[in-house]
Amino acid sequence: MAKDEKKLVEEITSMSEDFAQWYTDIVKKAKLVDYSGIRGCMVIQPYGYAIWENIQKELDRRFKETGHENVYMPMFIPESLLQKEKDHVEGFSPEVAWVTHGGAEKLEERLCVRPTSETLFCDHYANIIHSYRDLPKLYNQWCNVVRWEKTTRPFLRTMEFLWQEGHTAHATAEEAEAETLRMLNVYADFCEQELAIPVVKGRKTDKEKFAGAKATYTIESLMHDGKALQSGTSHNFGDGFAQAFGIQYTGEDNELHYVHQTSWGMTTRLIGAIIMVHGDDAGLKLPPRIAPVQAVIIPIAQHKEGVLEKAEELRDRLSQKFRIKLDSSDKSPGWKFSEYEMKGVPVRIEIGPKDIENNQAVLVSRTTREKVFVSLDNLEEEVGKLLDKIQQEMLDAALKNREEKTSVALSYDEFKEIVETKGGFVKAMWCGNEECEIRIKEDTSATSRCMPFEQEQLSDKCVCCGKPAKKMVYWGKAY
RNA sequence: CGAGGCGUGGCGCAGUUUGGUAGCGCACCUGGUUUGGGACCAGGGGGCCGCAGGUUCGAAUCCUGUCGCCUCGACCA
Numbered sequence: 001m002a003k004d005e006k007k008l009v010e011e012i013t014s015m016s017e018d019f020a021q022w023y024t025d026i027v028k029k030a031k032l033v034d035y036s037g038i039r040g041c042m043v044i045q046p047y048g049y050a051i052w053e054n055i056q057k058e059l060d061r062r063f064k065e066t067g068h069e070n071v072y073m074p075m076f077i078p079e080s081l082l083q084k085e086k087d088h089v090e091g092f093s094p095e096v097a098w099v100t101h102g103g104a105e106k107l108e109e110r111l112c113v114r115p116t117s118e119t120l121f122c123d124h125y126a127n128i129i130h131s132y133r134d135l136p137k138l139y140n141q142w143c144n145v146v147r148w149e150k151t152t153r154p155f156l157r158t159m160e161f162l163w164q165e166g167h168t169a170h171a172t173a174e175e176a177e178a179e180t181l182r183m184l185n186v187y188a189d190f191c192e193q194e195l196a197i198p199v200v201k202g203r204k205t206d207k208e209k210f211a212g213a214k215a216t217y218t219i220e221s222l223m224h225d226g227k228a229l230q231s232g233t234s235h236n237f238g239d240g241f242a243q244a245f246g247i248q249y250t251g252e253d254n255e256l257h258y259v260h261q262t263s264w265g266m267t268t269r270l271i272g273a274i275i276m277v278h279g280d281d282a283g284l285k286l287p288p289r290i291a292p293v294q295a296v297i298i299p300i301a302q303h304k305e306g307v308l309e310k311a312e313e314l315r316d317r318l319s320q321k322f323r324i325k326l327d328s329s330d331k332s333p334g335w336k337f338s339e340y341e342m343k344g345v346p347v348r349i350e351i352g353p354k355d356i357e358n359n360q361a362v363l364v365s366r367t368t369r370e371k372v373f374v375s376l377d378n379l380e381e382e383v384g385k386l387l388d389k390i391q392q393e394m395l396d397a398a399l400k401n402r403e404e405k406t407s408v409a410l411s412y413d414e415f416k417e418i419v420e421t422k423g424g425f426v427k428a429m430w431c432g433n434e435e436c437e438i439r440i441k442e443d444t445s446a447t448s449r450c451m452p453f454e455q456e457q458l459s460d461k462c463v464c465c466g467k468p469a470k471k472m473v474y475w476g477k478a479y
Numbered sequence: 480c481g482a483g484g485c486g487u488g489g490c491g492c493a494g495u496u497u498g499g500u501a502g503c504g505c506a507c508c509u510g511g512u513u514u515g516g517g518a519c520c521a522g523g524g525g526g527c528c529g530c531a532g533g534u535u536c537g538a539a540u541c542c543u544g545u546c547g548c549c550u551c552g553a554c555c556a
Contacts, residue, residue, distance in 0.1 A: 011490060011491075011505095018549085018550095021548095021549065024548075028490095029490090035547070035548085037546080037547090039546070094554075094555095095554080095555075116556095145556095147556085149554075149555065150480050150554060150555085151480085151553095156556085157554095157556075161556075163556075229556090230555090231556085232556085233556070265556070268556095269556055298515095299514095300514065300515050301513090301514050301515085302514080303513090303514080304514090331517085332513085332514060332516090332517070332518055333514060333515065333516075333517095334514085334515085334517045335517040335518090336517085337515095337516050337517075339517080341516095350515065352515060354515080369516095371515095445552080478555095479555095
């Protein structure tokens with residue numbers, strides 16, 4: 001946002017002044033969350049939860065479309081079960097919460113509060129999968145998980161968060177790989193179509209991959225401050241978990257085989273991404289497709305004869321097709337304008353005495369603040385068109401911002417310079433050696449975000465060590 | 480978790496150095512006038528100063544602990 005643009009909402013710190021404070025202000029002022037008395041845990045308030053419900057609805061629809069079924073697993077995992085897969089337990093044990101007592105009784109075996117449910121799904125799969133006819137198993141679960149994080153921020157990193165975790169079992173390695181990529185594409189499509197957030201699809205390096213996975217794929221998005229956010233991951237486990245948990249089936253060949261598994265997840269972190277990709281100094285900016293309120297009707301001079309009645313009539317009409325709110329409180333119109341801009345409502349509809357006389361209403365876009373007068377006769381159509389336009393404008397703006405903040409580094413000096421001054425994604429070649437990854441992180445605090453599917457041959461040398469390069473990698477500082 | 484900064488009505492702050500009746504602006508409530516970008520006038524309510532201990536005749540102020548927020552590291556979705 002331009003610096004000279006008038007700051008409409010006094011209470012929100014300007015983005016350019018202090019991005020972290022801006023984020024916190026929005027989260028609080030738009031009433032997405034309240035802080036709870038429990039460290040690192042947030043109260044998700046109605047407006048924030050409504051966004052999550054819309055995310056759930058759309059994602060769940062896509063999961064069902066691709067043949068998945070929802071299940072529910074216990075929230076406790078016995079220690080012995082968690083420990084069955086070595087890499088997995090090593091990766092998660094530092095951030096696991098333990099239940100040691102039931103009432104006053106000390107438990108024979110500690111129970112961990114699930115940080116993720118691979119082990120539970122595996123245990124269950126070992127029970128129910130016997131034949132190739134039982135495959136594939138395409139399960140998903142919506143739940144909460146707990147990870148004992150050291151520093152927390154609303155939505156971006158909390159000790160307890162909401163997510164979905166898909167867990168699938170397949171007869172062959174090829175099917176598992178296809179599933180892993182299919183769900184990554186579902187995620188990417190969801191982000192772009194529903195959240196208007198463009199993502200880079202790629203594979204994680206071994207250093208960054210999920211504990212226990214053979215391969216981790218990721219979608220990475222770029223926030224307004226130039227930091228990257230891992231927005232969804234999809235893992236191919238190969239048959240590693242199957243071997244640890246003994247998940248075997250009899251094939252058509254009458255031989256025993258291990259299944260091949262995947263898991264994939266998206267979390268309430270996405271709400272943080274929406275805030276940081278789209279928001280501006282006036283507040284939140286919600287993509288129409290997931291906005292809890294798509295248009296707010298604000299009556300002007302509502303005490304005058306017929307205004308409120310007309311506003312109510314419009315609300316009832318439009319509610320047939322859209323998520324509509326009518327604010328007939330006695331706040332001044334100007335206050336309402338700012339309030340709903342701050343809350344990111346995509347479209348504002350003004351209706352006043354002059355409009356009623358002319359059989360019209362005023363539509364105002366959250367993205368451009370442009371006002372248009374439209375006839376009440378085709379209001380539904382105009383609102384629909386404007387919502388579509390805003391959705392597209394938001395995706396375009398986010399894409400433009402990402403492109404502007406994506407750089408190429410051919411030398412290490414250039415790399416360090418970009419990370420330090422400009423930030424954003426840095427595309428650079430890599431030799432494939434973990435030592436270079438570690439060194440880059442130590443020198444710049446940037447990490448490898450992913451090895452994108454769309455590879456480019458920027459040079460033939462690793463940006464760090466100068467040895468022959470194997471992959472182009474997206475690097476950046478991350479949340 | 481390590482280093483640094485900050486917690487005073489809902490929000491933003493003053494008061495803390497040097498202990499002595501808790502203040503201001505906005506918000507809130509009531510009445511009236513208003514209403515197309517955060518309206519105006521009048522009256523009113525609300526804070527054991529983040530929380531818990533301690534020192535003191537007396538603590539927002541000094542000491543200890545703890546919780547929360549911000550920045551930078553380490554860890555991660």
